[in-house]
Amino acid sequence: MIKRRKTRQIKVGTFPIGGDAPISVQSMTNTDTRDVAATVSQIKRLEAAGCELIRVAVVDMAAAAAIHSIQDQIEIPLIADIHFDARLAVASMENGAQAIRINPGNIGGPKKLAKVVNAAKAHGVPIRVGVNSGSLEKDLLKKYGHPTPAALTESALRNVQLLEKQGFYDIKISIKSSDPLTTVEAYQHLAKRCDYPFHLGVTEAGGLIAGTVKSSVALGILLHEGIGDTFRISLTRDPVEEVRVGYELLRALNIRHRGPELISCPTCGRCQVNLFSLADEVEHHIQRMETPMKIAVMGCVVNGPGEAKEADIGVAGGKGVGIIFKKGKLYKKVAENELLEVFLNELDAMAEEKK
DSSP: OOOOOOOOEEEETTEEEETTSOOEEEEEOOSOTTOHHHHHHHHHHHHHHTOOEEEEEOOSHHHHHHHHHHHHHOSSOEEEEOOSOHHHHHHHHHTTOSEEEEOGGGSSSHHHHHHHHHHHHHHTOOEEEEEEGGGOOHHHHHHHSSOOHHHHHHHHHHHHHHHHTTTOOOEEEEEEOSSHHHHHHHHHHHHTTOOOOBEEOOTTOOSHHHHHHHHHHHHHHHHHTTOOSEEOOOOSSOHHHHHHHHHHHHHHTTSOOOSOEEEEOOOOTTOOSOHHHHHHHHHHHGGGOOSOOEEEEESOTTTHHHHTTTSSEEEEEOSSEEEEEETTEEEEEEEHHHHHHHHHHHHHHHHHHHO
């Protein structure tokens, strides 16, 4: 059983992070934040996929002003991502951002940081201290030679102390590297040095395959050790895919279960049905379903039901015919050209029964 690291709890709006709150899944929009309609549309799709917090890039004052209109049209808390400019951080909070992500060390010096902290206190907004291997301070690069786990940890604590000196403790921390094992070791070091909640992630992880593998390795290790309170799977893809991967990771670790689990066979020479298409259609269909259940899509009627006997419901293809099975037992034979439609109807009916 996983034993969570004990952390203090913060709240993004009314949404809790850390302490005994569930580990949350978040993402970041890739739209132009100034385009309110496009940004809201993407966030709505992310909400439907289960995204619990959303971060938007604030590149100028127009983007900061757009936060007000965006926040009014969405259900989940909005986090403003700011680099270098304290004015954008303050403006974002004034326009309704419920958290901000900054690097305190590069926000413009103590006086400008004080303005950000005062605004955060006034608006009840937590600050995420974000440290990346690509933006490590020059003196730390000289000291350590490259972005080592120790360098990332020292940078994070240095930036946290800048906030603590101003009497601000409503903090969460992220220290990200594009290397999974560097990321793991850095968070392990930091976990021994403070009790702030952590946002986990592997930065610049890559596309769907590379990004999923790197993120799953790093975050899987950390979450299994009880380290981490919220996370983003960073992919060079539609951010909805980040949320889907995030929940699959939590499911694999038996931490949280949202919606159906799909299992499917890798195919072999016995397969006589277009299993790739069948599995894709089923996977697409269940994305908006929230009822936990196990669904199997198998390639042959010989071994399929037996191999997936623990599934609540499944489908197995044959030559010109397929079968629908429940808990490994034959339920119904269906002509291949009707198989998908009939199966999805049965799937929806079972999900409704389980609510």
